[in-house]
Amino acid sequence: MHPKRKKRLLGLVVILVGVGLASAITIWSLRQNMLFFVTPGDVAAENIPPGRPFRLGGLVQPGSVTRAEDGLTVRFTVTDGEGDIDVAYDGILPDLFREGQGVIARGAMDQAMVFQATEVLAKHDENYMPPEVAEALAEKGHPLPSRPQSAGDGTP
């Protein structure tokens, strides 16, 4: 290879490695801030004080959804298998909201350790199937929809 081209090639490789390393270090140091939500297990471990806003993510515990007398406030439990947190919310729930569904709620803990949500979003998982297949799976005893949040396989 021509020495001039070799020099350019080397220069580029140095730049790319440098930029890559700098980004990796930045991302690593910001890893806590990159999390869109925390799970009930994290909340228990980190002891988040009442009043501090955060996003709570997990599955809606089956059988836990109740509506208050006023017909607006909904209460349910969010679980991740390591902890449970009671959530209260008075607003419009997304269409996908149901028991067993992944949700992300924004809000803060109150003094009674109930999470007062100001917004509830439904989290969709990576499974796509026709209704008949879902029914067949449910009949065989597969719980749906209830894949854990972090079960990514590393592909888009």
Next chain:
Amino acid sequence: MSRAKRIFHQFGSPPWLFRFAGWLIPWLWLVCIALGAWGLWWGLLIAPPDYLQGESVRIMYLHVPSAWMSYSIYLLMAIFGFCALVWHVRAAEIMAMASAPIGAAFTLVTLVTGSLWGRPTWGTYWVWDARLTSELVLLFLYLGVMGLHSAFDEPRKGARAAALLSLVGLVNIPIIHYSVVWWNTLHQPGSVGVDGSSIHPSMLWPLLIVALAAKFYYGANLLSRTRVRLLEENRHRRWARAWVTGGID
């Protein structure tokens, strides 16, 4: 000269590339339109609705292929840019710069369709989670590459500066890809991988066909843009003038 080296040199030759692209483009369009029509007809009309999302799952047939294209085109643009910077091949500069607007368009389609899907599914058009934010950064990178390229009076200087920017922006690609694995995000993890798919085959097949059609679209679009640019830059050369006046391909 080895076979690989000869192909590399041929691609660097404007008249050869111009003629080769001219021969290939109609075939690429043919396959693109056939596959695109087949895949979209299957996906939008024939494929079943999803058990949870209902009919809104059909947005996937546009969103997922666009998302795949948005970062594969970026990767190719960076490879062309790398060749342009190291070997100073004009054809590589042209192809890198011609890739940017196509990639930007696919990124925009990804963001818009994703947003329209997010409203009925998640309950919001937009959140600042790692996947959505890094895809938005990708759009800005494309716009930055296009802007930097056109900011220079001398096209070759502009192309090389923009190629360097595209190489620096390469760090964003693994971030987009792994954002859903490394961090908690609202966006779901990937459904399709080398080890299988969590999309039912009745929905996966049309998706893969549209994705293939998108690749042919990129090829046809890229080569058309490259041809225009080659003709413009070589307008004083004999082969270019012969083509324009005589219509010889």
